[in-house]
Amino acid sequence: MSHADPPSRPAGPAPGSPGAAAAGDPGAGDPDAVLPELFAELPEPFRDAFDPAAPWALLGEPLDALLAALPSSALDVPVTPDVHLLGDRIAIGAGTRILPGAVIEGPVWIGRDVRIRPGAYIRGGCWIGDGCVVGASSEIKHSILFPGAAAPHLNYVGDSVLGRKVNLGAGTVLSNFRHDGKPIALPLPGGGRLATGRRKLGAVLGDRVLTGCNSVLHPGCVVGRETQIYPGVMLRSGVYGAHKLLKLVQGIEELEIS
Numbered sequence: 001m002s003h004a005d006p007p008s009r010p011a012g013p014a015p016g017s018p019g020a021a022a023a024g025d026p027g028a029g030d031p032d033a034v035l036p037e038l039f040a041e042l043p044e045p046f047r048d049a050f051d052p053a054a055p056w057a058l059l060g061e062p063l064d065a066l067l068a069a070l071p072s073s074a075l076d077v078p079v080t081p082d083v084h085l086l087g088d089r090i091a092i093g094a095g096t097r098i099l100p101g102a103v104i105e106g107p108v109w110i111g112r113d114v115r116i117r118p119g120a121y122i123r124g125g126c127w128i129g130d131g132c133v134v135g136a137s138s139e140i141k142h143s144i145l146f147p148g149a150a151a152p153h154l155n156y157v158g159d160s161v162l163g164r165k166v167n168l169g170a171g172t173v174l175s176n177f178r179h180d181g182k183p184i185a186l187p188l189p190g191g192g193r194l195a196t197g198r199r200k201l202g203a204v205l206g207d208r209v210l211t212g213c214n215s216v217l218h219p220g221c222v223v224g225r226e227t228q229i230y231p232g233v234m235l236r237s238g239v240y241g242a243h244k245l246l247k248l249v250q251g252i253e254e255l256e257i258s
Helices: 055-059 061-068
Strands: 073-075 085-088 090-092 103-105 108-110 127-128 133-136 139-141 150-153 156-158 186-188 193-198 203-205 222-224 237-241
Touching: 055 061, 055 193, 061 108, 061 127, 103 108, 127 139, 186 237
Parallel strands: 073 090, 085 103, 090 108, 108 127, 133 150, 139 156, 203 222, 222 237
Antiparallel strands: 186 193
16 A cells, blocks of 8 residues: 555635535635544555545545446455355455355455455445454445454444544444435534535544444544544534544433332
8 A cells, every 4th residue: 555645635626516615604715624634544546536625525436436447256265155245346355254144245345354244234335445344234335444444243334434443333323314315514613514515425434433332423424533432422413523532421310219
C-alpha cells in the first residue's frame, strides 16, 4: 500500500452535489473544513479517488468501477460446498478462510487473509481489504472495509466506509436509510447541514474507531479516527471529531421490590 498524499482540494463542490452544504447554511463556503481527520493511509485502489470533503463518495463511481472490472470468478482459495457463492465477479484472495454457512454475493472483492465466519452475509457491492473479519451473523452491504477492519459479531454494515483497524462491538448497527426516504444530509456542529447526495449512507468511520456493544449509528455518521463509542450509544446523524470518547450519560436507580 502507498501512503495517501492529500489530494489537491477543489474550489468547492457545486450546490446540491455531494459534499455541498445547503444554500444559506453556515460553513457552506468550506464544507471540508468541518470534517475530522479520518484516514492516515488509503488502499491503493481508492487513493486517487478520495475527496476529503466527501469521503462517502468512494461508495459511488470509485467502488462501482473497481467491481465492474473484476473477472467473472477469481478464487485463490478452495471454497467448500457449505459456502454459498451467488452471482458472478467474485474475487477472493489467498489465505482467506470462509467457514460453513457464509453467503457471498457478487460483485465483491475480498482480499488476503480475511476471516469470514459462520452465517456471515456479504451482499453485492463490497470491497473487503486484507486481514478483515466478517463475523458470525454479520451482514455487509455495499461497503468498503479498509485492511484490518472487523465486523465480528452480529453487525449490520450498510453503505459504509470502515477505516483500518476499525472494530465494531457485538450488535453494532450502521443503519443506512431514513424512514422518510429523503437524501441524507449531515448536521454540522456549528449549524446547518452538509448534503451527501446519497439516499443510502451508513457511517464513515476513521482508522481505529471502536464501537461498544449494541451501539446504533443513524444514517449519515462521520466519526474521526481513533474515537471510541461507548456501549449502548444511539449516535445521531452528524460529524464527530477524532480522538474523542462518545459516551451515553444515564442514571441508574436501584429500588426495592415491593
